[in-house]
Amino acid sequence: MNMFIRIIAYILLAPIVGGLLEGIDRKISARMQRRVGPPILQPFYDVIKLFKKQVISVTTGQSFLLITYLILMIVTGIMFYGGTDILMCFFVMSTAATFLYFASVVSSSPYATIGSHRELIQMMSYEPAVLLACVGFYLATGTFNVSEIAQSQISNIAYLPGFFVAFVFILTIKMRKSPFDTSTSHHMHQELVKGITTEMGAQNLAIFQITEWYENVFLMGVIGLFIVNSNPISIAVAVAVVLVTYFLEILIDNTSARVKYELMLKMSWMVTLFSAGVNLLVLMLVQRGGA
Amino acid sequence: MANIKRSPWLLHYDGSSCNGCDIEVLACLTPVYDAERFGVMNTGDPMQADILLITGGINTQNQEVVKQLYDQMPRPKVVCAVGVCACTGGVFKDCYNILGGADTVIPVDIYVPGCAARPQAIIDGIVQAVELFQKRSEEHDALVKNKGKEAS
Numbered sequence: 001m002n003m004f005i006r007i008i009a010y011i012l013l014a015p016i017v018g019g020l021l022e023g024i025d026r027k028i029s030a031r032m033q034r035r036v037g038p039p040i041l042q043p044f045y046d047v048i049k050l051f052k053k054q055v056i057s058v059t060t061g062q063s064f065l066l067i068t069y070l071i072l073m074i075v076t077g078i079m080f081y082g083g084t085d086i087l088m089c090f091f092v093m094s095t096a097a098t099f100l101y102f103a104s105v106v107s108s109s110p111y112a113t114i115g116s117h118r119e120l121i122q123m124m125s126y127e128p129a130v131l132l133a134c135v136g137f138y139l140a141t142g143t144f145n146v147s148e149i150a151q152s153q154i155s156n157i158a159y160l161p162g163f164f165v166a167f168v169f170i171l172t173i174k175m176r177k178s179p180f181d182t183s184t185s186h187h188m189h190q191e192l193v194k195g196i197t198t199e200m201g202a203q204n205l206a207i208f209q210i211t212e213w214y215e216n217v218f219l220m221g222v223i224g225l226f227i228v229n230s231n232p233i234s235i236a237v238a239v240a241v242v243l244v245t246y247f248l249e250i251l252i253d254n255t256s257a258r259v260k261y262e263l264m265l266k267m268s269w270m271v272t273l274f275s276a277g278v279n280l281l282v283l284m285l286v287q288r289g290g291a
Numbered sequence: 292m293a294n295i296k297r298s299p300w301l302l303h304y305d306g307s308s309c310n311g312c313d314i315e316v317l318a319c320l321t322p323v324y325d326a327e328r329f330g331v332m333n334t335g336d337p338m339q340a341d342i343l344l345i346t347g348g349i350n351t352q353n354q355e356v357v358k359q360l361y362d363q364m365p366r367p368k369v370v371c372a373v374g375v376c377a378c379t380g381g382v383f384k385d386c387y388n389i390l391g392g393a394d395t396v397i398p399v400d401i402y403v404p405g406c407a408a409r410p411q412a413i414i415d416g417i418v419q420a421v422e423l424f425q426k427r428s429e430e431h432d433a434l435v436k437n438k439g440k441e442a443s
Contacts, residue, residue, distance in 0.1 A: 026327075035325040042330055045297040049341075052295055052428060054365040056338060194336045201338030202365050 003082050003147075010081040010217070011074060018213025019043045021220075025250055032254045043209070050206035058107040058199045065103035066204050070211045072096035077218040083147030086225075087134045093218070097123055100196065100208075107199035115195030119183040121261045125268040126170035129163075132276040133222070136163035139283050150228045155237075157226040162279025164226050168245055169271045173264070174219055176212075177253040180264050220246070296425035298330045299417065302340035304360055306393065307383065308347025311407030312374035316344060318410045319417075326414060329421070337363035342420050345393040348376040348383050354396045361397040367427035369420045371401040373413055378402045 023040035030037025039045075057063060076093045080086070097119070104116040134144065140159040141149050149156065157164050173180040184195030192198070200208055223245050224238035259267075305313050319326045320333055334340055337360050349357060361370065372393045375381040380391040393399050400423055403416035 030325070030327065034322045036328040037325070038327050038330050039297075042298070045295075045330060046300075046332075049295040049298040052432065053341075053367070054431070056363070056365050194334065194339065197339075198336055199338060201336075205339055 006081045006083075007078050010077050014074075014077060014217040015210050015213045018210075018216045019047070021216060021246060022213065025246070028247070028250050029254055032250075043213075047206045047209050050201075050209070051203050053202040055202045055204070057204065058109065061106050062103050062199070063204055063207075065099050065106065066200070066207045066211075069096050069099040069103060070207050070214070072099060073211045073214045073218070077214055077221070080146055080218055080221055083145065083150070085144045086137060086146050086149065086222075087144050089146070089218075090130050090134060093215075094123065094127065096211075096215075100211075104196040104199070109199045111193045111198040112196060114192050115183045115198060118261060119196050121265060122173050122180065122183055125180075125265050126173045128269060129166040129170040129272040129276060132272060132280065133160075133163050133167050136160045136276065136280065136283070137225075139280070139287065146225065149225060151230050153230060155227050155229045155234060159283060160226060160279060162275035162277075162282075166272045166276035167222065167226075168248070169275075170268055171219060171223070171245070172249060172252055173268065175216060175249055177249050179252070179256040179259045180268075181258055182261055182264060294425070295428050296421045298332075299341050299421045299424055300332045300334045300339055301342050301344050301417070302335070302337050302360065302364065303333060303344045303346070304357065306345055306347030306353055306357065306377060307350045307389070308374065308376060312346035312377070312405075315407050315410050316346065316373060316413060319413050324410050324414060326417065329418070331417060338365065340364050341368060341424055342417065343368065343370045343397075344373055344417075345370065345377045345399075346373045348380045349390045349393055349395050350386075350388045351390065352388075354390060357393065357396050367424060367431045369401065369424045369427065370397055370399045371403065371416050371420045372399045373403045373416065374408045375404050375406045378404055381406060 020040065022043045023038075026042060027037045027040055072092055073096045076089050076096060079092065080089045101116045101119055104112045104119070137149050137156060137160070138144055140156050141152050143149060176184060182195075184197050197205060197208055220242045223242050224235075227238035227241050228234050303313070303316055318324060320331075337343075341364075343361060343364060345357065361368075370393065372378050376383060377393045377399075380389050383389045384391065390396070401416050401420045403412050405412050408416075
C-alpha cells in the first residue's frame, strides 16, 4: 500500500517539484549574476505557453519518440520510488535517453544531429559512474533492491563516499549544466543553436521539458538513497543533502565555461576511476578481511 | 484563458545592421536592465521563438533568410523591428543593395526607432509586442477551437 502511495506521489508531484526546482535554479542563477531574475513559477509559464503554440513537426515520428522518452523516464522513477531493482532503473533510464537521441537525430537537421552525437558522448561519460554506483550499493548492502537499500542500518554514504563524489560529478552532465552542457543547454549557444532540442518546438519541447523534471526528481532520489537508512529522521537529512547538491550544481553551472567533449570524457572517467574505483577496491578488501 | 504573455521568447536576427542596435539588444539582458524578469529568453532557434527581433535593413542577400526565419516560427508570433534601419532602411536606404526596412519582406507589428535604439525603448517595444502576442494567442486559441468544432 505504502508503495502505491509513493508511486502515485511520484507521478503527480515529480513535475511540480522538478519545475519548482528549475524555477529556484533560474532565480538563484540570476541572483548570482546580480539580476532580479524571472519569477519562480517561470518554468510552468513556459510549458503552458509551449502547449498553446502551433505544432510544427519536422517528422511525424518525433512526437512519438519524445512521448516514449517521457513514458520510459516516468517508468524509471516509478521503479525507483516503488522500491525495485536499482540496476533495472538505470537500464530503463539509458533506454529513455536513447529515445531522446532518436527523437533528435530523426529530424536530420545538422544542429540537432551534432547535438545528439554529443548526447551519446555524454552517455558514454556518465554511464560508468552510474553502473559503479549500483555495484557500490550491492557491495555495501548485499542487495540491488531499492527498498532494502533504504532500510540499511547506517547511511550508505559511510561505505560509499567515493561513489557519491563520482555520482555528483556526473550529475552535472545528466542535468545539462555547464561545463558539461555540450549537447544542449538552457542558455543560448549560437554554435549549435539549441543542440539536441533544435528541431523541437511547441508541445514537443514542452514534453522534453517535463521529462527533464521527472528525470531530475529521479536523480535527486538516487542522491537521497546514499543518505537514507532505517531511521526516519534520515529522510529529512537526505532532503537537505539533495538541496545542497542542487545548489552546488547551480554554483558550478554559473562559475564555469563549457568544455570540449574530449575533456569532459577524460575528466568524468578519471573522477569515476579514482574516486569510485578506489572506493570499490577498499570496500572489497575490507569485506574480504572481515570474512 | 491562460496568461501566456509571461513567457515571450525572442529570436534576434541581425540584418545588415552596424551592430549598434545588436549591442543594445544584448544590453537589455544584462544585469542593469534584466529583461529575463519578464520571462524574456533570447533563444537562437526560430522553432521555439515567439517574437522576432530584427535589427538592420533588408538587403538582396538576407531577404530570403528573413522570410524563412519568419515562416519557421510557429503561430502566434510577433515581429518587432529595432532601430531606424530595420524600420525604414535608415542611412543605408539609398544604397544599391538595400531594399528598405524589415516590412519589405515580412509583416512588422512593432517599430522601435532610434540610432541606436536605447535599451529602454527596446524593452518598451518588447512590452508592446508581448501585449500583442497575448492578443494573437487568444485569437489563435479561438481559431483552433472553431476548427475542432467543425471537425467533430
